Amino acid sequence: MGLRTPEQYRDGLRDGRRIFYRGDTVDDVVAHPELRPAVDHSALCYSIAADRPDLAVRTDDEIGDYSAFYHLPTSPEDMRERGALIEEVSRRGAGTIVLKEVGSDALFALLRAGQGEGLEAARAFSRRCLEGDLALAVAQTDVKGHRALGPSQQADPDLYLRVVDSDADSITVRGAKTHTSFSANADELIVLPTRAMGGDDGDYAVSFAVPIDTPGLNLYVSPYAAGERDAFSFPLSSKHKLLESLTVFDDVRVPRERVFLDRRPELAGPLALAFVDYHRFTAINYKLPLLDIIVGSAHLVAEANGISRAGHVRDKIARLIAWAETVRGLAELSALRAREGAQGVWLPDPLAVNMAKYTFAHGFHEASATLVDLSGGLLATGPGSEDWGNPQIRAVLEKYYAAAVPAEQRLRILNFIGDLTIRDYGGYQSVLATHAEGALEAEKMQIARSYDPAAATDYVRRLAGI
Ligand SMILES: Cc1cc2nc3c(=O)[nH]c(=O)nc-3n(C[C@H](O)[C@H](O)[C@H](O)COP(=O)(O)OP(=O)(O)OC[C@H]3O[C@@H](n4cnc5c(N)ncnc54)[C@H](O)[C@@H]3O)c2cc1C
Incomplete structure (x- = not known):
């Protein structure tokens, strides 16, 4: 598919995703007057490819042009260039994270810390993201309940995301992540464990990716910076904002080829x-x-x-x-x-x-x-x-x-x-x-x-x- 334009990115967000905002459902995140500034802010990660290809575009013999955000670092120079790209897109976004930074961070982590079938799945998914120039959100932070208790010790077993069922082709997960930036305006959601896990926490050691419109995935978006705001009184927040959600998984089925970690608690911490x-x-x-x-x-x-x-x-x-x-x-x-x-x-x-x-x-x-x-x-x-x-x-x-x-x-x-x-x-x-x-x-x-x-x-x- 190759690099996408900002408009192609916006069009990709028009699907059956379930977003709740200020007590109501949202039909179209791109058109919503209070959510649109966040979509426009994130679209900077797409427009920069045309303006600064020297920083934002890489080329591969097989794939062709792809977003430099997804370039796997293999040297200090790669790391420095990644830093320069993140700084430049943030400069356009008035000093706040824009979009593709967080998803690529998760892909690099999966490719480094993954093992066995999970690593293979991560490699295939990473390639799909790169080829499709996809926008990713990352849900790592669980709601966590009582902070002094581990996942399996909580009064309610759903306070950390967990596997509740599985078969040869899929796993099914239940629970909630919180503070998830970009979930409402990304194509896919990567789920990572939030902490190291003990032997009793096996069901909670889970990592996977799902499209945002997956059945059972519900996003409750925070209302901060709600309401109309003019550029005189709010020169920054009238143009720049992020959307964070309580991200609820109501028995979400995840196909095996999208599962990166399945109940291996020893791999959750790393x-x-x-x-x-x-x-x-x-x-x-x-x-x-x-x-x-x-x-x-x-x-x-x-x-x-x-x-x-x-x-x-x-x-x-x-x-x-x-x-x-x-x-x-x-x-x-x-x-x-x-x-x-x-x-x-x-x-x-x-x-x-x-x-x-x-x-x-x-x-x-x-x-x-x-x-x-x-x-x-x-x-x-x-x-x-x-x-x-x-x-x-x-x-x-x-x-x-x-x-x-x-x-x-x-x-x-x-x-x-x-x-x-x-x-x-x-x-x-x-x-x-x-x-x-x-x-x-x-x-x-x-x-x-x-x-x-x-x-x-x-x-x-x-x-x-x-
Ligand atoms: C604007 C924003 C955007 C974010 N975006 C994302 C995102 O995109 N994806 C994502 O996964 N997360 C995201 N986060 C989550 C962020 O990583 C967490 O807020 C952070 O890790 C703190 O977790 P918490 O909010 O649950 O606070 P807590 O962990 O509850 O922290 C509150 C206090 O309790 C202390 N504490 C917590 N547990 C213990 C313990 N066991 N023992 C002693 N002290 C303890 C902490 O040190 C802190 O002082 C975002 C957060 C914010 C604010």
Whole structure:
């Protein structure tokens, strides 16, 4: 089939998928006024192939042209190029993940950590995605119930997705995943285990892929950033958003050729972690434009308020730059230190990846607070687009909200910062920074796991005469 256009991508979403949104069903996700911005945002992963083929297109003798997102990394240079592609598409998407990053992360994990028939199925599926230029969502996070209890210990057995039946041709699964980005606007859903599993958790160790319109698959999409929003008050979230769902599997039948892991608990942990290696690399690269947005906004609002030369402002902006460039440096390091994993599939350096993600997430809230600090109270009390659109009121606003720059320039940067930090999209970004691609503690755990202390302890032993 070859590379698809944005329109072909949109047309592919018009099928029998079952989406629930704000208490109602959705007939056409492409046409829905509140969901369409998310489809348009994700379509950037298709339009970039025509605009930047040097970054976004690869060629294979057999397949012809295919999306570079699906190019299996086999060297540090491949990893660096993947990082550059993720950064560029995110720059077009105003600093948020766009679409194909997450599905390709899952494919790489399946190709590296898979075994036996599951690996064969993953290879065939991966090829189909590449040839059809498919859009994939990934459902890894289970609803998880009581956090201190494992899958088989929960009061309700469906709080982690599980196999409830099987025959020679298929397995049947029941349960729910949550926070699933892109599920409503992808072609296929890849399911991965969310954690390591013990011997009693066998039924829960499952991985597969299904088309979104598969019978029994129901998507309950979150209503954040709902309602109409204009470009004056919401310069970011009127154009860019993602759709996350509670993804319910009501006895979904999955043909064997689409099953990558069938009740082998010993493989669940390695597969979950393999995905995390790639997905955090995606995270730190798609965050790079967001870091630029934060530093750029700080400069512009300081200029608008006439405080650029103040000592405390220079100090705050210098700290933002140090944070942003530390994350960038670690992102580059993780590609530079890429290494070969199982089945010849390369992975980014887990230590540098997790340090970058942790540094980003840990620093995000302070950075957001700095923007609020430099902006002043108008972030909360400023005028809306209706007032700005009324010539008589606008004249008053222009007179009284002018500062070191004209009022319009000042209000536009303030609305931009408000959308990013304190309104509903800002709240979403705050949770995204903390939890998406793994919570802070998960990153710390991986940092500790990825660091071999032997050289450091040997050195101290020698110095201390131990
Ligand atoms: C915007 C957004 C998009 C996302 N997109 C996707 C997606 O596309 N696909 C996907 O699969 N997932 C996705 N996620 C899920 C994301 O990976 C999870 O939110 C993250 O792993 C945290 O899981 P949780 O939300 O269940 O929080 P929890 O795991 O409940 O975490 C809450 C707190 O409890 C702590 N905690 C949890 N368990 C334990 C324990 N056993 N012992 C001690 N402390 C514990 C955590 O460290 C944290 O402090 C997305 C999340 C967000 C916010």
